Amino acid sequence: MLSPQNAPVVEATLPVVGAAVGDITARFYERLFEAHPELLRDLFNRGNQANGTQRQALAGSIAAFATALVAHPEQRPDAMLARIAHKHASLGVAPEQYPVVHEHLFAAIVEVLGEAVTPEVAAAWDEVYWLMANALIALEKGLYTGAGTGPEALWRPYTVVARLLETDDVATFLVRPADGGPLPATTPGQYVSVQVELPDGAHQIRQYSLSGQPDGALQFSVKRVAGTPDGEVSNHLHAHVGAGATLLLSPPFGDVTLAEGDGPVLLASAGIGCTPMIGMLSHLAATGSTRRVISVHGDRDQLAHAFRADLQQLTAKLADAEAHVFYEQPAGEWPAGRTGLVDLAGVEVPAGTTAYLCGPLPFLRSVRGQLIAAGVRPADIHYEVFGPDLWLGAEA
Structure with missing residues (x-):
C-alpha cells in the first residue's frame, strides 16, 4: 500500500526517524495538550502520560508500522493495528480527531528533525501517517458498528x-x-x-x-x-x-478473546492479569467444555491471589483441566516446585495448544519464550497487557 515513489524515502529515513521518535512523541504530546488540554483531562490516561509509557507505546507503534510498510510496501499491516483500534473504540476516538493528531505530530517532527524534513521526506511520512490513520478509522468504524454505537454515544x-x-x-x-x-x-x-x-x-x-x-x-x-x-x-x-x-x-471491546474450537488451551497469568483468564475459564466451565485446559498463575502469595478459590472451583468443573499456581513468597507450606516465578518446565503442554497470556511485560516475555521452547507456534500465543502496549509486534 506504500506508493513506489515514497517507499525508498521512508526506507532511507527510517533510521533517523526511528532514532528520534521518542523525542518526537514527547514533543507531540506537549503540543497536543497545550492546544487541547481537554484531551488530557477527559480522554488520555494521566497516569500513562506522567510515567511516559504512552509516549513509548506511540513511538513503538509508529516505528513498527513504518518498518512493516518498508518490508512489505504492497500491504497495509491492519492486523498489528487491531489492538490499537479496540483501545481507541473503547475510548470513543472519532475520525475528526486524526487531523488534529496529524497537525501536532508533524509539527513535532519538524521541530525535532529540522532541515532534515525536506518536502520529499514530509510527503513520504505524510503517506505513512494517513495509511495508519485511515486503517484505524476503518477498523474503529467496524468495531462501533458491531457494538451498535458510535463515538458520540459510547x-x-x-x-x-x-x-x-x-x-x-x-x-x-x-x-x-x-x-x-x-x-x-x-x-x-x-x-x-x-x-x-x-x-x-x-x-x-x-x-x-x-x-x-x-x-x-x-x-x-x-x-x-x-x-x-x-x-x-x-x-x-x-x-x-x-x-x-x-x-x-463502554461496550465490551478487546482483540484477545477466547477462540472457539476443541483444541487444548493454556491460560497463563500473573497478578491482576488473572481477570481475563478467569473470564475465559468461567465461559469454558459454563459451556461444559471438554477441551484440555491448563491454567498457570503466578502471584506474590496466597493473600494477593485474586480469584484463588474461583480458579480451583472452575478447574474442578471442567472435564479435562488442571491448574498450576506459583507464589514468590508463599505463606505457610507450599511445594518447592511451585515457589518462585512461573516455570513451565514441569507443565506438559500438548501439541496444538493455543495460549492466552496476561500480566506484566517481563512475565509475558518469559512465558512466551517458554511456550515457544515447548513447541507452541508463535501465531498461537496471544497476549493482553494492561496499559499501553510496549510490546507491539513482538509476537510477529
Whole structure:
C-alpha cells in the first residue's frame, strides 16, 4: 500500500526517524495538550502520560508500522493495528480527531528533525501517517458498528448491584444497565472502559477486563494502584463506589478473546492479569467444555491471589483441566516446585495448544519464550497487557 515513489524515502529515513521518535512523541504530546488540554483531562490516561509509557507505546507503534510498510510496501499491516483500534473504540476516538493528531505530530517532527524534513521526506511520512490513520478509522468504524454505537454515544450508565472484595487490593463490581435494557454481547477476554469524574472535574477513563459471567450483569475487577495520577481511578472506585452507585461504561471491546474450537488451551497469568483468564475459564466451565485446559498463575502469595478459590472451583468443573499456581513468597507450606516465578518446565503442554497470556511485560516475555521452547507456534500465543502496549509486534 506504500506508493513506489515514497517507499525508498521512508526506507532511507527510517533510521533517523526511528532514532528520534521518542523525542518526537514527547514533543507531540506537549503540543497536543497545550492546544487541547481537554484531551488530557477527559480522554488520555494521566497516569500513562506522567510515567511516559504512552509516549513509548506511540513511538513503538509508529516505528513498527513504518518498518512493516518498508518490508512489505504492497500491504497495509491492519492486523498489528487491531489492538490499537479496540483501545481507541473503547475510548470513543472519532475520525475528526486524526487531523488534529496529524497537525501536532508533524509539527513535532519538524521541530525535532529540522532541515532534515525536506518536502520529499514530509510527503513520504505524510503517506505513512494517513495509511495508519485511515486503517484505524476503518477498523474503529467496524468495531462501533458491531457494538451498535458510535463515538458520540459510547457511554451508557450502569448501576452497581454488588461489590465484592477479592483481596485487600482487588474489588469486583457487578453492574446492570441503569435503563433496564439488555446487556451487550460479550466474548471471554474482553474489557470495558469505565469513566469516572474525579474531584478536580476530570473525566478519566480506564479499561478493566470482564472477570466472570454472572446472570443478568457484567462483572469487572479493579486492583488498587498506588500513586497519583497512576492510581487515581482505581483508588476512586475503591473508596467511593459501592452498591447503588452509577458508573458510565463502554461496550465490551478487546482483540484477545477466547477462540472457539476443541483444541487444548493454556491460560497463563500473573497478578491482576488473572481477570481475563478467569473470564475465559468461567465461559469454558459454563459451556461444559471438554477441551484440555491448563491454567498457570503466578502471584506474590496466597493473600494477593485474586480469584484463588474461583480458579480451583472452575478447574474442578471442567472435564479435562488442571491448574498450576506459583507464589514468590508463599505463606505457610507450599511445594518447592511451585515457589518462585512461573516455570513451565514441569507443565506438559500438548501439541496444538493455543495460549492466552496476561500480566506484566517481563512475565509475558518469559512465558512466551517458554511456550515457544515447548513447541507452541508463535501465531498461537496471544497476549493482553494492561496499559499501553510496549510490546507491539513482538509476537510477529
